[in-house]
Amino acid sequence: MLDEETPVIYGLEFQARALAAQLAETEAVRFYVGTQSLKFDNQVHRLELDEENNMIKREVFHHGDGEIWHISASPTDKNVISTVYNHISPEKSCTKHTAVWRTSDEMNPTTEIRNLKLLTKLNTSSMGDDIKCTHFHPTEENKLLTVVDGTFAIWDLNAAGGSCDATTKGAIEGKGQPKFSTAKWNPHQGKSHVATANDMFIRGWDTRTNQEAWLIESAHNQLVRDIDFNPNKQYFLASCGDDGNSKFWDIRKTKVPVVTRADHSHWVWCVRFNHFHDQLVLTSSTDSRVILLSAASISSEPFGHIVEEESANEDKPVPLKDGVLALYEEHEDSVYAVEWSSGDPWTFASLSYDGRLIINQVPKSEKYKLLL
Template sequence: MQGGSSGIGYGLKYQARCISDVKADTDHTSFITGTLSLKEENEVHLIRLSSGGTELICEGLFSHPNEIWDLASCPFDQRIFSTVYCTGESYGAAIWQIPELYGELNSPQLERITSLDAHVGKIKCVLWWPSGRHDKLISIDEETLFLWSLDCSKKTAQVQSKESAGMLHNLSGGAWDPHDVNAVAATCESAIQFWDLRTMKKINSIERGHVRNVDYNPKKKHIFVTAEDESGINIWDLRKPKSAGTDSTVNLWLASLYSSDEFTSESLVDSPTRRVDPLLHSYSDYEDSVYGNHCNFHVFPCILSYTKADWLSLDLKALLGAIVSLGSLRHYPMMGG
């Protein structure tokens, strides 16, 4: 679907609450998203931004047997992804593969590689090792973090370790730090928690109510973005974690989006008092709670955020918002550009 002066949009047949950038597709800006229909057969859409940045193109459409509540693309194989799904009675998680010649098939079917069956609680998300070819996965349910070893050739996944966050925390999502593969951020109702995978222990936290999701900036240390209730998207600098903006606002921080040698490689969770980058711009016209966000820096750097409805829109500036917002296609011009 093309976009006019108000931006670029892509319509989904049913509601969606999850989207992921396809990290392994280094030649294009690509996304994968899944729908959330209770009664109809759900769909997985493989979407690609045209070379001119003017159109979102559906590269593949695949049926999925259940409601998709979380979706994440494999960082080393663009045809592999994970979903967290609901059968109506319980939640599950699986690893899928798109058929190699899907573009030449009339009705291409997804192949289930394996399932992540160790969970007792309600599964919230699956996290892939941030970059490169690696066999590790993390899955998070309401109370527990699991570290898995995945073997795609044997179609198996084995639990390596797990740790409970406690019944009172009610985990809702998480992100794997691309700059420190031993660090994972997990969100819950009252805080953002930081975990060390070497010990599977929580080592720090930021008290913050009603955070739904979190993602790291893959090009810059210390920077991550949270999606929160009351329509809030906040971008944080972990050198000063009390610096994020207010709720009901999209805050774009001038955070030197691409990597530099300005700062040392010290752990994010160990340096909470460093200088914060200045606020660049704010947007506050969301009408719904923001359910999640992802960063993509392949061709057009962007932050993906989505509410609970069935539209995607893209702003193709230095920071971009891919927003799922009911019937609304919005373009946010950046200051100075």
């Protein structure tokens, strides 16, 4: 059995900032990582944690089209991923693209580097240059969301083969050509809503009408880097940004955050709710730290809910309080991404710019507090 206090470290040869959990996989702990190099051929690594030997098994795919800025995995098909990448032409000009790829079948312990099969290239040329991310719809396998500059687009892969055009588009208007920094599907409200972030604002959109549903003005003092919906409790949203804060919002009351945390000392790049125990929240920052937060006060699991009658007589486990549960300092460079595993609710991976991937676990003591 894996010693939970010891992290497993995997080093990539290149710098990297794209990380995704293989969402369709619910047994094994698996992650996709995309590299970022301007000079060498880029790769997608599929990594599996071998808990028996405390090692990482890997599979490598060529991603020759350019450096990967964002990667996401299909929630239904284990072998389908999407990437946002920067393509450099021989004339030394850069263009960003986004595409859906198929990897090979099941984990294969070969060491040879295989190729990805291009499924669809999403046509963003009409929308702008700077593609930030492409996300699969949480349940519908053929739906995707992409943000480009000040536009978000929704794709339906079924509608057309090969190169495909957006079925829906929405855009913000404002002074100085505002650009989205990220976007997310809202897993609630019929899964037809998305949320976007631009500068200091977070907006909710209804994709059926492409109208703004709600708006959080000055969510952060500076740029909002990432947002994440609580997967189990609707209306609740986490955000993080360049002011070093992580904030939790109830999107029905957008004036003030429900909880504000300032645990990092520089930009917070990523925030993620645990899908099973949503009081556990991970944040990663350019201060090279990953922090495991408890947001128990706004969790979908109310205090004492899990405490049964019998255990009430025994030493009652103290319900989790809000605050920092654990601080992970194994990284030496900025940590741009952190993801929970879809296979094991207590495991997560974090990726720093120097190509170091670290798989960590929730500390045992905190785990028991939640389970008992």
